[in-house]
Amino acid sequence: MPGMSKALTILGIETSCDETAAAVLRLQDGQAELVSDVIRTQLEEHAPYLGVVPEIAARAHAELADLTVKAAMHEAGLSYADLDGVAATSGPGLIGGVLVGMMTGKAIAQAAGKPFVAVNHLEGHALSPRLGNDCPFPYLLLLVSGGHCQFLEVRGLGDYRRLGSTIDDAVGEAFDKTAKTLGLGFPGGPAVERLAEGGNADAFDLPRPLLNRPGLDMSFAGLKTAVARAAEDAPQTEDRMRDLCASFQKAVTDVLAVKASRALEAFEPGKGQEKRFVVAGGVAANKAIRAALETVAAEAGARLIAPPLRHCTDNAAMIALAGAERLAAGLISGEAGDLGAGARPRWPLDEAAANTSPVYGTGRRGAKA
Known part of the structure; x- marks a missing residue:
């Protein structure tokens, strides 16, 4: 149809806590279509400790990340060449897990010659209602x-x-x-x-x-x-x-x-x-x-x-959406995207407020909120 923008197909990866997730999303004219959505939990690994153990989570992500991405791409019926970009949570979160997902995303982006988008996990949540709702x-x-x-x-x-x-x-x-x-x-x-x-x-x-x-x-x-x-x-x-x-x-x-x-x-x-x-x-x-x-x-x-209940908890669909919207708006560092971005254990959405009037002490890792 005349006036329609080019559809963007994005692989999203989420590993900030205890879910290893990957999703493929297509964005066109502000409308998101979820092509695949895979979430692997770590409930059994953490259940004996009655909470998430960061070291266990990081190891589980390292074991599951490639398999989860492979499953999402297979479900979508696409190859990496069909993508327009790769997005991954780059903070905030448990730093070991964030590093696994971010480096997986960067490796795929570099190998496929696609731009990489570093996504704030909180921005993923902030945009998640736009996955299935009219929410301008x-x-x-x-x-x-x-x-x-x-x-x-x-x-x-x-x-x-x-x-x-x-x-x-x-x-x-x-x-x-x-x-x-x-x-x-x-x-x-x-x-x-x-x-x-x-x-x-x-x-x-x-x-x-x-x-x-x-x-x-x-x-x-x-x-x-x-x-x-x-x-x-x-x-x-x-x-x-x-x-x-x-x-x-x-x-x-x-x-x-x-x-x-x-x-x-x-x-x-x-x-x-x-x-x-x-x-x-x-x-x-x-x-x-x-x-x-x-x-x-x-x-x-x-x-x-x-959001739908499935997308209230951590998921890669919201990360793919945030990455697609940023890519469509040109909010990335260059043609290769955010390949130089580092993992951030803390990454407030309103950084100005976090720096001038933090509600938490900033510490070595920076302002939290």
Whole structure:
């Protein structure tokens, strides 16, 4: 058809934590078509430790990366020559895993003579609702994952403004540590959610840190500690554990709902534009939290947009999309792309805010959020 841009076909690779993933995506005129999508988990490797062990994750990525890419390319029915570029998560994340995926992507790009795109894992989450939804810029984003929890104004590709962030633990981290405290196994978030379904959410009077403080910053470390103390007070029967999980989940939901309502009240997308509220990241798969945010969005006259459940957790489809959009916009270093980019354990979306007013200490690895 006249006026249509050339379709871009991108291989995406994701290895920032404990999923080894590869996907092939085709982007044309802003419309994304997912051609293949392969995710290999490491649940069995980490389950004995009730959490992700970085050294084990890195070794698993090294063993699985080539096989996962091969499976994604086979599912797509394409050769490397058919690609227009290769994208890989280059941070933030567990540095061993990030290095495996990034170097795999660079090697494929160099061998095939294609540009390499270094993708910020958080940008992948920020753009993930655009995989299967009509979600033009700008929009308000709540990014809730195992390692990050923040409100961002997404103004455009590569243009993000931090509005508020957790000052300590992320929501996903609080879920996982609560599960570990209660001996619920790994992964912890889904285990807590399953038990919470049959519990009394008012059984325990748990704190909602920073709930009444102005602004959008959050805190979940104190809540996690309160759960641990409640667990020590009496023997853990199944009913008591259900009630504790339900009370914990309700406390988290209340904080997110109140802060989201406040953020939506202040967010102005522009005259005549729809107010869009995006929730992304692994915690976006939690049904109770998503339902509460649906209510908040409706009350604010906004539309809640979330990725499909498969693309809430870490995946390569979102990395391929971010890479394709960057390649289409010319946001790469040169013809060979970002081959000179290094792996970054920390890589905030709003780097200016992270450097001028970090909510975490910067340390040797740089500002986190």
